Amino acid sequence: MSLLFIPAKLGTLTLPNRIIRSATAERMADDITGLPLPTLKACWQTLAEGGCGLIISGHMYVHPSGKCHPEMTAIFSDDQIVPLRELTDAVHQAGGLVAAQINHGGLQCDPLSVPQPIAPSAFLADSISQPMRAMTVDEIEMLIDAYAQAARRAKAAGFDAVQLHGAHGYLINQFISPYSNLRKDEWGGDLHGRTRFLREVTHAVRKQVGQDYPVFIKFGMQDGLPDGLTAAEGAEVIAMMATMGLDGVEISGGLRASNTKRGINQTDREAYFRPLAQFARAHTSLPIILVGGMRSRSVMEEILETNEADFISLCRPLINQPDFPNALKAGTLDKSACISANHCWAEEPGVGIACKCPLE
Numbered sequence: 001m002s003l004l005f006i007p008a009k010l011g012t013l014t015l016p017n018r019i020i021r022s023a024t025a026e027r028m029a030d031d032i033t034g035l036p037l038p039t040l041k042a043c044w045q046t047l048a049e050g051g052c053g054l055i056i057s058g059h060m061y062v063h064p065s066g067k068c069h070p071e072m073t074a075i076f077s078d079d080q081i082v083p084l085r086e087l088t089d090a091v092h093q094a095g096g097l098v099a100a101q102i103n104h105g106g107l108q109c110d111p112l113s114v115p116q117p118i119a120p121s122a123f124l125a126d127s128i129s130q131p132m133r134a135m136t137v138d139e140i141e142m143l144i145d146a147y148a149q150a151a152r153r154a155k156a157a158g159f160d161a162v163q164l165h166g167a168h169g170y171l172i173n174q175f176i177s178p179y180s181n182l183r184k185d186e187w188g189g190d191l192h193g194r195t196r197f198l199r200e201v202t203h204a205v206r207k208q209v210g211q212d213y214p215v216f217i218k219f220g221m222q223d224g225l226p227d228g229l230t231a232a233e234g235a236e237v238i239a240m241m242a243t244m245g246l247d248g249v250e251i252s253g254g255l256r257a258s259n260t261k262r263g264i265n266q267t268d269r270e271a272y273f274r275p276l277a278q279f280a281r282a283h284t285s286l287p288i289i290l291v292g293g294m295r296s297r298s299v300m301e302e303i304l305e306t307n308e309a310d311f312i313s314l315c316r317p318l319i320n321q322p323d324f325p326n327a328l329k330a331g332t333l334d335k336s337a338c339i340s341a342n343h344c345w346a347e348e349p350g351v352g353i354a355c356k357c358p359l360e
């Protein structure tokens, strides 16, 4: 039997198979309130019916200062618990499991959503479109609590787990990366200082949700920039995660959209973060989830069989075909039809993510 369909544990949670829907910003929430629209419920229901072992929600903002883009789902107020509960109930009724990915955009917030972003440090870079302000220590402490309260809400809303977003240049990644964290106080400097924010967020989250509730992280193990986080430092951070109280790590990398590589049209282009997972394995005994460009059954099975990762995480293939896991299980498909052209982002309001390929 294929390892893809053997159950495995993530903390206390048993997933029925090894295929995870990686967090995917659905843009299916009301832009003013951040409350989920009926389309989001339908999206998660369809994914649950399609057979993935765990759905990870699109990133949800823990505080209004961290709203990354319009139509992002909110989890910063207790008023959002009941509407989110309707969605988790629907997933459970369809036989699925769902984790909440919680996030703060820091400097990486669309000007339409946050006109002056706050960040670990204020600096100028070609890739940054608006002026940012360095956070005060009071603001850092306020945001640590915002993550903890968001995790409490996720648990109360029936999510089966919480995933911290520590990748793709968002706030946790910004603190860890020497490219964006130029602070000279105890929140910056060496790796111990730059990981303090993650340590304190994890500790505060644990205090809210308890020791038995699954809490894991999506981690940008390297930035891919000359002055950024290197894989060697990323591995050191991974080595700290079990002690921090995390239950697993999803390996990603790169800032902004550079993690979403195009043109995955042959097997040797698949699994583009696989070398990072191999490196991570030597530094932790936590479950490893690998994301990034997996498309073929053979590649996914090989990664599991060689023990490079415990779970395979897919984003674009499940926008294209939400029932891809069931098709793999039934043997009717061996490869995703996704051509990785990145036409799935929602470009205008009111549409949400959708596969629009082939366009080129």
Ligand SMILES: Cc1cc2nc3c(=O)[nH]c(=O)nc-3n(C[C@H](O)[C@H](O)[C@H](O)COP(=O)(O)O)c2cc1C
Pocket: 022, 023, 024, 025, 026, 057, 058, 059, 101, 165, 167, 168, 218, 252, 259, 260, 261, 291, 292, 293, 294, 313, 314, 315, 316, 317, 344, 345, 346, 353
């Ligand atoms: C439309 C879209 C939205 C995404 N939203 C998120 C997100 O909310 N959180 C996150 O961690 N990654 C997000 N990603 C990145 C994916 O989770 C994944 O890491 C990346 O697409 C590589 O996996 P894939 O090759 O299977 O698509 C998004 C990617 C796409 C294409």
